[in-house]
Amino acid sequence: KDVEAIVAHASNIASDRVVTAAFGGAADIGAALDAYFAQDGDAQPLLIGALRYAVALHRARLSMEREGGRPDAGVSALMRAGFGFMHRALIEEQLRNWSSARLGALIEPLRAAQTRARANAAVAQMEAERALWNVAKAAARR
Numbered sequence: 001k002d003v004e005a006i007v008a009h010a011s012n013i014a015s016d017r018v019v020t021a022a023f024g025g026a027a028d029i030g031a032a033l034d035a036y037f038a039q040d041g042d043a044q045p046l047l048i049g050a051l052r053y054a055v056a057l058h059r060a061r062l063s064m065e066r067e068g069g070r071p072d073a074g075v076s077a078l079m080r081a082g083f084g085f086m087h088r089a090l091i092e093e094q095l096r097n098w099s100s101a102r103l104g105a106l107i108e109p110l111r112a113a114q115t116r117a118r119a120n121a122a123v124a125q126m127e128a129e130r131a132l133w134n135v136a137k138a139a140a141r142r
Contacts, residue, residue, distance in 0.1 A: 023135060
């Protein structure tokens with residue numbers, strides 16, 4: 001059981017890194033995805049993580065906007081959503097770079113990719129790669 005817990009935790013860390021890289025607009029998202037899947041990464045946790053982060057970042061951005069653009073409100077919202085493991089500077093940068101409208105527009109495509117991946121395991125990796133590429137491209141457009 002201890003080994004299973006360690007492996008599960010390491011897998012979550014790996015998928016979190018890919019997700020935060022995509023939301024940061026990483027130019028090397030392809031390499032990050034290749035490395036993730038080369039280490040037997042699973043598409044489902046990656047898509048779940050991306051959707052969860054999109055929703056949390058969207059809510060955090062809305063909190064920030066309600067508080068007159070103060071990043072502390074958004075950072076607090078992300079911390080409460082379970083993203084306290086991230087560096088504060090990274091959280092603030094992503095809150096500044098994404099508008100609530102742009103984040104809101106990501107949620108349904110991520111949800112649809114997750115649904116398609118769950119329905120057909122043969123296309124799960126492709127769906128995850130496409131979804132994270134689209135997030136990274138949207139992030140890079142700022």
